[in-house]
Amino acid sequence: MIERLQSIDRRIIYVLLILVIALALLKPIGLPVKVGPMTKSMYDAVDALPAGSVLWIGMDFNQSSKAEQYPMLSVILDHAFRKNVKVVSFAMWPNGGQIFDQLAAPVAKKYNKQDGVDYLNIGYKPGGSVALRAMVTDINTAAAGVDQNGKPLASTPLGQQVKKLSKDYVGFIVDIAAGDPGTTDYLNYVSTPEKIPMATAVVNVSVPGEMPYVQSGQYKGLMGGLRGAAEYEILARAPGKAASGMDSQSLGAALIVLFIIFGNVGYLASRGKK
């Protein structure tokens, strides 16, 4: 009987997982979220930017990682606009520019910020890391002179102000990335040679791979997955979707561990019989 615990039908796991996740979303239990040092140092770095300075946001993800990365962008924008920091975004992923437009609009409205004046969406430009490197020399040329919506960059105050992706024009970089091209390109071609401090906001699965760069100090901080976004929301006092998803993540993880235990109890029981 106990041996059967090692061969539970996967459909039972699926149903229980969706039930647990849905239940935690509908009836939150409010488990406390401790803020980790990596998110804290990223928050501190953005918080230290003086009003009027420029925060560069890399939009290197698409809608598939919406659950984790939309809250990341929203909370960073909220923080930057509240501090009157100007934001310039550039996407190496085709949908990045459109996602930025979508998420920036409500936050900009909240803080009465204007497109082209307080924030600028250069949008997606083909070429990946080479397009990024070209931004270091001249943004206008690298972006073919236009922003995400075809508006000439030179016609906007922020487009005229930020001519290069260099230390003279950009105070800090946050790359929100879900893969390649992404954070490593910023590290290799922009942050290190141009000496612009940067942090990264990545999906949970990418966190282990980014850790060496956090330890070496090349990233001034890291926002890892939904948990990282929730920690940033707590620090920025802007509770959003990430914080409300923490209970679901906790219970989902607990359920998986429970099934792993069941599987091993069944396995050990069957081995004992043999």
Add this chain to the structure above:
Amino acid sequence: MRKELPIIVTVLSGLVVIFSRYFHYGMQLGLMDTLDKWYLVSASFAILLGVVNMVKIHWGYIRRRKEGWWNSIVLLLCLFGYGALTVQQTVDGPQAAWIYNNLITPGDSTMFALIAFFISSAAYRAFRVRTKEATVLLITAVIVLLGKAPIGDALINGWGTLADWILKVPNTGGFRAIIIGAAIGAFATGFRILLGLERAHLGGTGTK
């Protein structure tokens, strides 16, 4: 010349990059900027090339009535239909934005979300205490899984700190080794390409 010419172009490009990156005079000439601009133009054409290639492949499927050929019709209709729509009204136009927000975004998110279910099932089946190594893997997975969610610290105070230690110490050590190994591999491959020994980028068997 079908093979020689691409090799000559590759070697020359590589030498220009080395000259521009490692020599002061090369840096002053600004050849890298020129090469970058050429690359950007080529990359833009590559998108067009990708579309032409995709149309060619799927048109072939439709003509030969290959199994699932109707999927190819849907793909081509979406490709040209959505393309025409965005050209007519830009990506933020009412219909284009509606399709993006209500079909592409939820569809893409759903595909990604499905991974959670597969991972749950895979974790249940794979994490067994069969060997000492598998047991270490299992214990590590459980510590990090619960430690990176708020429930870890809610169960035992300090659980999250233990998970962070695993990420910062053993994980970082392992990843550094991988990064250094990959960098040496990339250097060796680059050197082989410059010498014309590596030919995988030209198609065929790849090595000489």
